Amino acid sequence: MTDLMPQAAAAPPEAELARPASLPWWANPRVGLVAVIAGLVVLFSSLRPSFLNVDLTLVPMQADIAVFAVVGLAQLAVLSLGHMNLAVPRMAALSAFAAGFVYDRMGVPLLVGLLVALLVGALIGAVSGLIITSTGVNSFVVTLALDFGLLGLVSLLYAWFANGVAFSVRPAGMDSLRFDTMSDYCAGNVCGPPIPLVVPFALVAIVAVGLFFRRSRVGREILMTGSSIRAARLSGIPVARRIVQAHGLSGLLCGLAGWLLAMNNGAFSATLGEQFLLPSFLAPVLGGTLLAGGAVSVLGTVLGATLTTVIQKGLNLLQFELDQLNILIGSVLLVALSLDRVRHVLAEKRGTRA
Amino acid sequence: MSAPTISRTTPRVRVTTELVLAVLAGLAIVVLTITTNGNLLQPGTIRAVLQFLAVPMVIGLSQMVVLAVGQMNLSVGVLTGLTAVVAASLMVDQGLSPWLAVPAALLVGGLAGLANGLLVVLTRINGFIVTLATMTIISGLRYGVNGTGTYQNYSPGLVDFGQSSLLGIPVVFLLAVLVALVVAWFFRRSVVGRNMLASGGNPIAAMLSGISNDRSVVLAHTLSGLLAGVAGVMVLMMSGSVNASIGDDLLLPSFAAPIIGGVALVGGVVSVLGTSLAALIVRLVDVAQAQYNINPRWVDLVVGGVVLGAVLLSQSRDRKDDA
Numbered sequence A: 001m002t003d004l005m006p007q008a009a010a011a012p013p014e015a016e017l018a019r020p021a022s023l024p025w026w027a028n029p030r031v032g033l034v035a036v037i038a039g040l041v042v043l044f045s046s047l048r049p050s051f052l053n054v055d056l057t058l059v060p061m062q063a064d065i066a067v068f069a070v071v072g073l074a075q076l077a078v079l080s081l082g083h084m085n086l087a088v089p090r091m092a093a094l095s096a097f098a099a100g101f102v103y104d105r106m107g108v109p110l111l112v113g114l115l116v117a118l119l120v121g122a123l124i125g126a127v128s129g130l131i132i133t134s135t136g137v138n139s140f141v142v143t144l145a146l147d148f149g150l151l152g153l154v155s156l157l158y159a160w161f162a163n164g165v166a167f168s169v170r171p172a173g174m175d176s177l178r179f180d181t182m183s184d185y186c187a188g189n190v191c192g193p194p195i196p197l198v199v200p201f202a203l204v205a206i207v208a209v210g211l212f213f214r215r216s217r218v219g220r221e222i223l224m225t226g227s228s229i230r231a232a233r234l235s236g237i238p239v240a241r242r243i244v245q246a247h248g249l250s251g252l253l254c255g256l257a258g259w260l261l262a263m264n265n266g267a268f269s270a271t272l273g274e275q276f277l278l279p280s281f282l283a284p285v286l287g288g289t290l291l292a293g294g295a296v297s298v299l300g301t302v303l304g305a306t307l308t309t310v311i312q313k314g315l316n317l318l319q320f321e322l323d324q325l326n327i328l329i330g331s332v333l334l335v336a337l338s339l340d341r342v343r344h345v346l347a348e349k350r351g352t353r354a
Numbered sequence B: 001m002s003a004p005t006i007s008r009t010t011p012r013v014r015v016t017t018e019l020v021l022a023v024l025a026g027l028a029i030v031v032l033t034i035t036t037n038g039n040l041l042q043p044g045t046i047r048a049v050l051q052f053l054a055v056p057m058v059i060g061l062s063q064m065v066v067l068a069v070g071q072m073n074l075s076v077g078v079l080t081g082l083t084a085v086v087a088a089s090l091m092v093d094q095g096l097s098p099w100l101a102v103p104a105a106l107l108v109g110g111l112a113g114l115a116n117g118l119l120v121v122l123t124r125i126n127g128f129i130v131t132l133a134t135m136t137i138i139s140g141l142r143y144g145v146n147g148t149g150t151y152q153n154y155s156p157g158l159v160d161f162g163q164s165s166l167l168g169i170p171v172v173f174l175l176a177v178l179v180a181l182v183v184a185w186f187f188r189r190s191v192v193g194r195n196m197l198a199s200g201g202n203p204i205a206a207m208l209s210g211i212s213n214d215r216s217v218v219l220a221h222t223l224s225g226l227l228a229g230v231a232g233v234m235v236l237m238m239s240g241s242v243n244a245s246i247g248d249d250l251l252l253p254s255f256a257a258p259i260i261g262g263v264a265l266v267g268g269v270v271s272v273l274g275t276s277l278a279a280l281i282v283r284l285v286d287v288a289q290a291q292y293n294i295n296p297r298w299v300d301l302v303v304g305g306v307v308l309g310a311v312l313l314s315q316s317r318d319r320k321d322d323a
Helices: A006-010 A029-047 A053-079 A089-104 A109-137 A139-161 A172-178 A199-212 A217-227 A230-232 A238-265 A277-286 A298-318 A320-353 B002-035 B041-053 B055-070 B075-093 B099-121 B128-147 B156-163 B171-188 B190-203 B203-208 B212-239 B250-262 B272-292 B297-323
Strands: B151-154 B240-245
Touching: A029 A199, A029 A238, A029 A298, A029 A320, A053 A089, A053 A199, A053 A238, A053 A277, A053 A298, A089 A109, A089 A139, A089 A238, A089 A277, A109 A139, A109 A238, A109 B099, A109 B297, A139 B250, A139 B297, A172 A238, A199 A217, A199 A238, A199 A298, A217 A230, A217 A238, A230 A238, A277 A320, A277 B128, A298 A320, A298 B128, A320 B099, A320 B128, B002 B272, B041 B171, B041 B272, B055 B075, B055 B171, B055 B190, B055 B212, B055 B250, B055 B272, B075 B099, B075 B128, B075 B151, B075 B212, B075 B240, B075 B250, B099 B128, B099 B156, B099 B212, B156 B171, B171 B190, B171 B212, B190 B212, B203 B212, B250 B272, B250 B297, B272 B297
Parallel strands: none
Antiparallel strands: B151 B240
């Protein structure tokens, strides 16, 4: 493996996932994110003690973070290439439709529906990757067109197969996924922590994506393709296949996100996932993943999703209106990114002086 | 230095794309006319087609202006909504006359665009992300003006004017054509416009020939915001009532028109005629949906296909040109 990838062997494994070693620790955006999240939690819980209420706030918040972390990872999978996936919302909607369809028509068990959603997501993602590699058209345009197409297709599918807007089917176990937490399951006197049952699904995805980009050959080659497609091609990486795989992974994660949201909502509807586009960029970008490709931060994405969810829940409790919420979230994104720039410039200056 | 190069290479590509689009639009009109037993050519139908073509055209141009310098503007749709709501609020809540409210709306659009441009240049953050953030902010501001409430009867005079026709052609459409002509002149003849194209086509060459790329980017975003303001005013003129949901469905069409019209995302190329023709084709898909009573969702599916098809076509032609 090292023979085929001399560059990877030369650089320490952290170099591509974390910031270059020359930057000091405070230039790491994840440290800043943790500090901001902690500060906000203290602020919100001192203003509204109910922010720390387990059933009202913490449990639903974890369920939201689970969904939006996966949504962020879906975007991250193609940001690794320097590509974008504007069809994240509709890929999630199509996958959720597929799951709803098999639950409704075939009465399959819960996990089989999940597999169907993942499969459909991966397929549609791979299709978009194939279009991009075979035509050489910008990923932005391809996924934009795909989003248009899927937007129409998904509502047509619901109109044909669900008599309107939603499947009302509830496969066995869906309600416990939606309402139960681990504290409902006890072994003797010892009960689990108050963590909703959807969280482990997201955790598996987070760990798997992290390992994929850090340890697996395909993942590392995707990152190399993202940092320099020419260099990657010259070092014998099958660039086209890696692009298709990255888009397939993005679709797969869209499928998971769509399925998780359907579980949280308790319904498979045509409008599912339409709010995904902004968060899909918000989480990885706040977490320090660049749009240029070649570097990803999985942990940062999770923290980015956590930050936006904390802000959302906190402001909700403080009875902010949706419009004020939007203004604040947009401003947070701008301020965070500007600070990131400042931090970077400062760190580089310091690095050269030292 | 770089301006002649651009004018030598681009018109060939542009003319063929425009020709293909014109033929396509012509064919669509003939087919629609025949299959609807001439209904399409009734004066009332023509008026409706053209009236609702105005906003997509201008919003497409608004996106095209930033694409020209290799940028994107995700805030065009919500900005259209914001300017319409602000103007209506000024007339209803502040009692201003339309003569003041309309320029104020354009000013809001231009200033929002200027803010986008300055943010991109000063922070060096990717324009996609900057406008994603400002889109969120503007969408909040849009609801902040009047919540989900609707403004009505803000100015009967303005609405009468907006719904009137000149020689059977809606006034708003004539306005859109005027805007398109000005934009076309701007990129073809004015030094500032040529400089913007040069910045978009090859920033390094532009910089070496003494053009400020930062100025081009700021200017492009400002113009884009201004055009979104124009679209907002058009919405205000055409319908007697406006609310904060205006603009939600404009973002994707804003990209569809220039992309189908042959404007590349890498910058340096514009096609006002192509963008306008593409907007017309998308409008004809809408008309077909209405005439044949098709599920409106087919429109999105077809438009997605058309966008992809158009890009594939121009791509394969470019490859042949290269070979």
